[in-house]
Structures are given as structure tokens and as C-alpha cells.
Amino acid sequence: MSSDINTTKMDAMVDDQPKKLHIAMFPWLAFGHIIPFLELSKLIARKGHRISFISTPRNIERLPKIPLDLAAFITFVKLPLPHLENLPENAEATMDLPHHIVPYLKIAYDSLQEPLSRFLETSTPDWIVYDFAPHWLPPIAIKLCISRAFFSVFSASCLGFFGPPAESSVMEDAIHPKGMRMEPERLTVPPKWITFPTKVAFPLFVANEVILAFFEENASGISDWFRFSKMALGSEVMAVKACMEVEGEWLKLVENLFNLPVIPVGLLPPSGEGQLVHDDHKDSAWGTIVEWLDKQEKGSVVYVAFGSESEPSQEDFKELALGLEQSGLPFFLVIRKQNLPESEDSDEQIPEGFEERIKDRGIVWWGWAPQVKILGHDSVGGYFTHCGWSSVTEAFQFGRPLIMLPMFGDQVLNGKLLEEMQTGAEVPRNEQDGSFSRESVAKTLRLVMKDAEGQIYRDKAKEMMTSFGDKQLQYRYVDKFVEFLVNHRRVMLATKG
Structure with missing residues (x-):
């Protein structure tokens, strides 16, 4: 029984x-x-x-x-x-x-x-x-x-x-x-x-x-x-x-x-670098990148990347590059083939003489880059982004404020939400055609990265670490x-x- x-x-x-x-x-x-x-x-x-x-x-x-x-x-x-x-x-x-x-x-x-x-x-x-x-x-x-x-x-x-x-x-x-x-x-x-x-x-x-x-x-x-x-x-x-x-x-x-x-x-x-698609690029790229990042002042570098699918027009890319140059800030610009308009020669998309002029304070990196590692480096102080939700998640793990240039769809709505949260500033654009100038790019970069009135963005982004980084x-x-x-x-x- x-x-x-x-x-x-x-x-x-x-x-x-x-x-x-x-x-x-x-x-x-x-x-x-x-x-x-x-x-x-x-x-x-x-x-x-x-x-x-x-x-x-x-x-x-x-x-x-x-x-x-x-x-x-x-x-x-x-x-x-x-x-x-x-x-x-x-x-x-x-x-x-x-x-x-x-x-x-x-x-x-x-x-x-x-x-x-x-x-x-x-x-x-x-x-x-x-x-x-x-x-x-x-x-x-x-x-x-x-x-x-x-x-x-x-x-x-x-x-x-x-x-x-x-x-x-x-x-x-x-x-x-x-x-x-x-x-x-x-x-x-x-x-x-x-x-x-x-x-x-x-x-x-x-x-x-x-x-x-x-x-x-x-x-x-x-x-x-x-x-x-x-x-x-x-x-x-x-x-x-x-x-x-x-x-x-x-x-x-x-x-x-x-x-x-x-x-x-x-x-x-992301659970470490495992969330990245390496796409046949070798991890040895990080050695070259970190060598340059280690030489920069803490919080001084703007990381610039627009995901694997966003495509600025040739004119927009030119204004973006010249705005980076005009800002006077050190930067790490990632260009994937998908980020450029269709062209036989990708070098044509870069303004003439640009890489030579910025070689002492900027890097133009062609192809895949270890984004999470770069965003986590102490020398990086801000992220120039298209506002893809996954990219935003990666940036806020490390409290990086955003310089925003959303290009389409949900990216634009994300940008508006993030502006409300005061975690970044969007590059001003013409409401009718979406155009923007190199001057507005440079001004927004300096606002978020250096200017006293941009301190709110830097502070709010750090606060995001308590949720995004936990x-x-x-x-x-x-x-x-x-x-x-x-x-x-x-x-x-x-x-x-």
C-alpha cells in the first residue's frame, strides 16, 4: 500500500x-x-x-x-x-x-x-x-x-x-x-x-x-x-x-x-564577439585597430558606422566625410561595401584627398570591423550611428552618446525616441528632401562630444548603462x-x- x-x-x-x-x-x-x-x-x-x-x-x-x-x-x-x-x-x-x-x-x-x-x-x-x-x-x-x-x-x-x-x-x-x-x-x-x-x-x-x-x-x-x-x-x-x-x-x-x-x-x-558575422574577415584586424585606439585620448574618438545595410547616397556620404574632417575630432570610420551606392570603384565615393588630409587623426576602415570591441574601448567617446536598434543596444552597454543620422523606417523612429531620452542628438536635415550639410555634421559632432551644452547627452548615455549594460x-x-x-x-x- x-x-x-x-x-x-x-x-x-x-x-x-x-x-x-x-x-x-x-x-x-x-x-x-x-x-x-x-x-x-x-x-x-x-x-x-x-x-x-x-x-x-x-x-x-x-x-x-x-x-x-x-x-x-x-x-x-x-x-x-x-x-x-x-x-x-x-x-x-x-x-x-x-x-x-x-x-x-x-x-x-x-x-x-x-x-x-x-x-x-x-x-x-x-x-x-x-x-x-x-x-x-x-x-x-x-x-x-x-x-x-x-x-x-x-x-x-x-x-x-x-x-x-x-x-x-x-x-x-x-x-x-x-x-x-x-x-x-x-x-x-x-x-x-x-x-x-x-x-x-x-x-x-x-x-x-x-x-x-x-x-x-x-x-x-x-x-x-x-x-x-x-x-x-x-x-x-x-x-x-x-x-x-x-x-x-x-x-x-x-x-x-x-x-x-x-x-x-x-x-x-550580445554575448561577446559571438554576435558578429565575420564574413570571412580575420580576427587579426583587431590587433591593428586597437594599436591605433590605444594612442588616442580617453573619450576622444568618434566611432562611425552605419550597419551592414544602410546606404547613404554619394552626396550624403561626401557631406558626412567632410563634416567629420571639419569637426576636428579624431574618428574611426567604418565603410562596408554595402554602405556605399553601387559603383565600380568604391574609392570614388571618398572626397578627393580626404584620407591624406585626415591621416593624423582619423582612420578609414574598409570592410568588417569588431564593433562591440571598438565601442568598449576607453578612447571611444561617441557613436555616429544610423540608429539600428541592435547597434544602439551595443553602444549603450558602454554608455556612449549618439550622433544620429537615421536613414530609413524604424531607424528614424528610434532616433526620435533617443532624442526624447536625451541620449544623443540628430544631425539636422531638410524636412522636404532629407539633405544635410557638412557644417551641421561638424556642429552636431562637437555638441555631443565636447561642448558644454552637450553634457546632458553624455550624462544620459552613461545612465543607460544601468539598464542596457546590466x-x-x-x-x-x-x-x-x-x-x-x-x-x-x-x-x-x-x-x-
Whole structure:
């Protein structure tokens, strides 16, 4: 009799233990998305859950190696990307392409529907965590009884500004009512559903571009807004790369607007150099870079980089370079091939004589650079950035104030949010055409880096270290997300049973 009782107790204890999950991760084919998905995967795997990380062969090959203690928990699933006539050979990510070709990458991505369906059917994960792009995925997951989570790598303020899909909105003045032509002016002011003061909105010159890129049907046959809408409506929970300490008001707004659980997963600070895509460049580059940085005064250097995909026009790049020269500040300028307009000879993009004139106080670095290491060096005092959310996260780990030149979409909204937070200053631009001058670049650089009236930016950026730089705080957000996944799945299975 006692043996039966003990057996019953043991069974109850086993039932009380949280079940280890199998989670499939399916990011969009852009490294600004793939890397946060991978960072989130690693943190979930540290809790003992199994990850199937799904992407294309070349993208997976370009990822950093998984730490040995996690290798048993993360499996990379390679789905070959079909070749399309409009896509260059071996182009499997947005960084491999000029912007106008990206819609064709979406066509290729959509063709992964069948192989992904086969994988999900045979591997039966508990959850699939997906990006904004695979609008066809939620019905497949529902049919296979796989729980669904939408992970947004965009800031909460960006999500809050655009609001929910029109067809789910309770608001009469949704930002893009179904079937209506979007008016650019609607994007130049905060929408009415934002219940707190903010300047987060687009200047007119960007608003027109956003409508074309996000709301209008592209070569893939649908708009990105359609993709986003279907993913949001088909999800059981939305995870956001954000934290309450930075975007608390916005996160609460997003949860109200979307009418589903919205869970911040933290800012996913990079776990060492592992978050960087080396792209065949050698680590020996750091030796050359640090030798130069070590010779500079503490906090004197401006680090200048615009991510792997932002592309200043030739005229903008010229004004940027000459503004750096005019500022009189030491700088480290990173130029990736993708950062320049298409040209046979990249050297043509640099103003004549520029490198010779600045050789005593500036570096022009062609190709990949170890961004996190550079930002962490004591000689770096500020970051001239395009305001990509991942880049901002890296800068604030070290309390670096920002000189901002956002170029498109979410970058612009991020810039407005960061200006409100007084963590940096944006280079003034013409509201109609987006142009700026070398003089405005130089003035903004000196303001943020040296001038007395710019001390507020330097102080506020240092304050950001208490949230962006506290990895334990950020990891606790992932713990709460995992707890939700476990509990939700348990309730679902119990209800089904």
C-alpha cells in the first residue's frame, strides 16, 4: 500500500516539473533579425530547452559558432533557398543585395513554405517563434497544433507608432485603414492612440518612402504591412526586443493595441564577439585597430558606422566625410561595401584627398570591423550611428552618446525616441528632401562630444548603462518569456486533453 502511495507521489512530482520545450526559430533573411533570434535562442537553450534554428545554408554558415555548452541544445536546420532570376547567386540575406532587389528575396523566402511545413510536421516542436515576413505560417502551425509566437526585433515605440492591423483595430482612425490609400501626412505626427506626449513620428521626406516600402504592394505580390498584419493576428503572444526600464509606456500601449500578451525579452545584449558575422574577415584586424585606439585620448574618438545595410547616397556620404574632417575630432570610420551606392570603384565615393588630409587623426576602415570591441574601448567617446536598434543596444552597454543620422523606417523612429531620452542628438536635415550639410555634421559632432551644452547627452548615455549594460536584468526578461511559453503550452495541452 505504501509503495503505491510513494509511486503516486513520485508521479505527481514528475508532473510538477516544467516540461522542456522544443522551440523552432524562423527569422527573416536579414542579419539584423537573424542575430537577435540567435541571441534569444542561446538564452532559451541555457534553460535546457531544445532549439531548432531554421534559415538558409549560407546564412547559417556565416553565423558564429555556438558555445560548446549549448551545442547539444541548438540544431541548425538548413532550408536551401531556390534561385530566382532576379537574385544574384549566393544572395541569401538582405546584406547581399541592394534595397530594390529585396522584394525578390521575399519571393524566395515564401517558397520555403513547403520544406518548412515538412520539417514542422516531422519534428513537431511545441512552439514556433517567427518574424514579420512568413504570412503563410500561422495556419500551418495551427493545423499541426504548434503554438505560435511573433518575435519583433523592432523597438516597442516603432510598434506602438504603427499600431495594430486595421482589420483588428477598434479605432476608427487606424493608421492605415484597409483598402485606403495612405496619406504621408498621417505619418508626420504621433497617431491619436498614443496617450502620452511624444515626438516619435516621421519627417515628410521619410514618410513618402515608408509608404512605398511598407504599405504598398511590392514585387513579392503583397506589402510588408500585410505580412506584419497576418503574423500579428495569427500569434498567441508577441515577444519584443525591449525592456520596461527603457520603453515601459510603449510596451503597455502595444499590449493594449494588439489585444494579446506582449512580453519584453530584454535588449538581448550580445554575448561577446559571438554576435558578429565575420564574413570571412580575420580576427587579426583587431590587433591593428586597437594599436591605433590605444594612442588616442580617453573619450576622444568618434566611432562611425552605419550597419551592414544602410546606404547613404554619394552626396550624403561626401557631406558626412567632410563634416567629420571639419569637426576636428579624431574618428574611426567604418565603410562596408554595402554602405556605399553601387559603383565600380568604391574609392570614388571618398572626397578627393580626404584620407591624406585626415591621416593624423582619423582612420578609414574598409570592410568588417569588431564593433562591440571598438565601442568598449576607453578612447571611444561617441557613436555616429544610423540608429539600428541592435547597434544602439551595443553602444549603450558602454554608455556612449549618439550622433544620429537615421536613414530609413524604424531607424528614424528610434532616433526620435533617443532624442526624447536625451541620449544623443540628430544631425539636422531638410524636412522636404532629407539633405544635410557638412557644417551641421561638424556642429552636431562637437555638441555631443565636447561642448558644454552637450553634457546632458553624455550624462544620459552613461545612465543607460544601468539598464542596457546590466546583463542579469536583461536575462531575467528571457526567464519570464520562457516561463510564459512553458505555462501556456501546459495549459493548452491540458485543455486539449
